[in-house]
Amino acid sequence: MSRAASARSFALSIFCKICQPEVFWMRTKFAALLFAGLVGWGLALLFTRGIGDGDTLLPRPAEPQRTTTILQIDPTPLAHAADEVRVSYADMVEAVQPAVVSVYSTKIVSTRMGADPWARIFGGPSAPRQQREEGLGSGVIVSRDGYIITNNHVVEGADELSVLMPDDREYRATLIGADPKTDVAVIKIDATELPTVTLADSDKLRVGDVVFAFGNPLGVGQTVTMGIVSAKGRNSLGLLENVAGYEDFIQTDAAINMGNSGGALVDAKGRLVGINSAIVSTTKGNIGIGFAIPINLAASIMHSLVETGTVASGYLGASAETVSADVLERLQLPSGAVRGVVITQVTEGGPAETAGLRAADVVYAIGGRSISTMEDFRLQIAQTMPGSAVEIAFVRDGEAMTATVTLGQVVERPNALLEGVDVDLLGPDMRRRLGIDPRVSGLVITNVEDDSPYAGYLIPDVVIVEINRMPVTSLANAQGLLREGRNLLLVTYRGQYHYLSLTVE
Incomplete structure (x- = not known):
């Protein structure tokens, strides 16, 4: 089988x-x-x-025992309705572009190229060599009659200023005023019915808002870049060189490069929210860390310069320092309950003392705006109009209190080199009036107050050529060259050069 x-x-x-x-x-x-x-x-x-x-x-x-993690999941699809998709900002850009201009500056600088043999024989100064320097920046037209906001560092020390419109019209510009402490300057062209840009309330700007930077970077022509607001209230960056400035920058990743300075930072509605001012970079080019002056601050400086020719700042009559956690604990304040600045000194008879403020009071709000650093404190007081009544919220001995302070006035002298000494850059008109050789450059003293500590040493029409053996090219440059103690100045007056020893306290 x-x-x-x-x-x-x-x-x-x-x-x-x-x-x-x-x-x-x-x-x-x-x-x-x-x-x-x-x-x-x-x-x-x-x-x-x-x-x-x-x-x-x-x-x-x-x-x-183990715990269970609950995940919040939204399985609904993204909305793609046609009316919610923004594929272009061209209409907004076209409306803003005519109001953004290029600003060209020209400086005549004299440098010493070595000792003149005749000067060594006869003891006179060596002959300077004249050079012509040109700069490029941007500006924003804010009034139909030709007022333009730009940066102080764009126009500082310029002998000539010109403005190029997007339609290739060119105008000579006049400097109305400048404030090195905020890096804001105002210039004007002789024209009417000009295109302008609408100003927004920069205090309402939020981190994450879409913004656009307009300007003329590197001279390639008008350019628009897009980004977001990366941060607000940036200070203590040291971007305002040689001056104790008021920093309150908007930070953005919209590309800003050389030549964008003074240009417009606008929101998605085409409203001006800031004036492009500076970048932080390891390559001298854009890496996404740019800064703009909030338009609320720039506009207040502009109004003061246009109306008075100076920058009028509020005066509180008190000094303060930032409060640390250790100081908060020593002042017996609830930990984390208050961020602010502690008043360290109150001027006798000043607005702060009159309103009842004392040393050791911790100020955490001024005019409804939160104050967390000394820079916030200085800026909020400085940009408040003199004579204004502001409410100051503070804590004393653990108790929250308020005081209404009527601010006094501090008139900043934008052209002050020393206490009581005003200067101006030696330009063509001043040279002709004083009969000064075109090869000479520097700062000419325009006014010396009678109560100035330097009244016995300096007089009007004296030209400061060098400070501590370095050539003087601008007001900020001269302020940076001066140091506490003895300084050596080379000056010229009525065709004669002199060395002058000056002690600065």
Whole structure:
């Protein structure tokens, strides 16, 4: 018999035995009991042992209980309705572009190229060599009669200023005034019915808002870049060189490069929110860290310069320093309850003392605006108009209090080199009036107050050529060259050069 036939015969015999009624019933009962036992054993194992990793699912007394993380999931798809998609800002850009201009500055600088042999023989000064320097920046037209806001560093020290419109019209510009402490300057062109840009309230700007930077970077022509507001209220950056300035910058990643200075930073509605001013970079090019002056600050400086020719600042009559956590604890203030500045000194008879403020008071709000650093404190007071009544919120001995202070006035002298001494850059008109050689450059003294500590040393029409053996090229440059103590000045007056030793306190 073959193997297949033998296998079929064996299977048939087994089937017949199983199908016998008594045998089938017994085997079925045995199989049922066996199955039930296996199921029970499996369930017991499941509830006493983990699946695959050996960990217990029911907590043991000696082991900590696990917690479950609940994830918030929104499975709904993104909306793609046509009316919610913004694919272009071209209409807004076209409306702003005509009001953004290029500002060209020209400086005539004299440098000494080595000792003149005739000067060594006769003891006179060496002959300076005249050079012409040109600069490029941007500006924003804010009035139809030609007032333009730009940066102080764009126009500082310029002998000539010109403005190029986007339609290639060119105008000579006049400097109305400048404030090195905020890096704001105002110039004017003789024209009417000019395109302008609408100003926004920069205090309402939020981190994450879309913004656009307009200007003429690197002289390539008017350019627009896009980004967001990266931060607000940036200060203590040291961007205002050689002056104790008021820093309150808007930070943005919209690309800003050389030539963008003085240009417009606008929001998505095309409203002016800031004046592009500076960048921080390791490559001298844009890396996404740019800064703009808030338009609220720039506009207040502009109004003061246009209306008075000076920058009028509010005066509180108190000095302060930033409050640290240690100081808060020593002043018995609730930890983390108040951020502010502590008043360190109050001027006798000043507005602060008159309103009842004292040393050790912790100021945390001025005019409803939170104050957390000394820079915030200085800026908020400085940009408030003199004569204004402002509410100051502070804490004294753990108790929250308020005081209403009527600010006094501090008139900043934008052209002050020393206490009571005003200067101006030696330009063509001043040279002609004083009969000064065109090769001479520097700062000409325009006014010396009678009560100035330098009244016995300096007089009007004296030209400061060098300070501490370095050429003077601008007001900021001269302020940076002066140092506390003895200084050596090279001056010229009525065609004669003199060295003057001056002590600065």
